[in-house]
Amino acid sequence: xRMNLNARAxxxxxxxxxxxxxxxxxxTVKPACLLPGDYSYxxxxxxxxxMLRQRTDLPSTVLDKFEMGIWSPKGxxxxxxxxxxxxxxxxxxxxx
Numbered sequence: 001x002r003m004n005l006n007a008r009a010x011x012x013x014x015x016x017x018x019x020x021x022x023x024x025x026x027x028t029v030k031p032a033c034l035l036p037g038d039y040s041y042x043x044x045x046x047x048x049x050x051m052l053r054q055r056t057d058l059p060s061t062v063l064d065k066f067e068m069g070i071w072s073p074k075g076x077x078x079x080x081x082x083x084x085x086x087x088x089x090x091x092x093x094x095x096x
Contacts, residue, residue, distance in 0.1 A: 002032035003083050007048060007066070008075030025070055029093055032080040039093045045070055052078075055087050 010024040023045040030038045049067055052058060058081065069076025088094055 001083055001085065001088065002080045003088070004030045004032050005078040005081055006030075006075055007045075007070045009045075009071050010042065027091075029083075029088070029091065037093075039091075041092055051087065052081075055084065056081055 006028040007025050010026050025043055025045050025048055026040055027043055027048060028038060028040045045067065049063060052063055052066075053060070058078070062078070066076045066078055085094070
């Protein structure tokens with residue numbers, strides 16, 4: 001499935017976010033065809049980038065730019081990324 005990805009860093013201030021992983025990132029996944037189905041989940045930047053490098057055909061230059069953008073105030077976007085249903089299921093996108 002083609003999905004639009006948006007990732008932004010979660011900055012923890014105080015103890016209420018202490019259970020977040022180090023380098024926490026909020027990833028929002030939306031169908032590229034503009035149908036409803038937005039989904040967000042929390043991960044860390046290392047896991048997210050490892051998944052994108054292993055399970056997409058995106059060039060490393062694109063992923064490097066995306067990684068740097070995660071830490072900017074607006075976050076980073078990757079439009080129309082082909083992601084397998086298996087990967088989306090592992091992320092929790094599909095519910096049984």
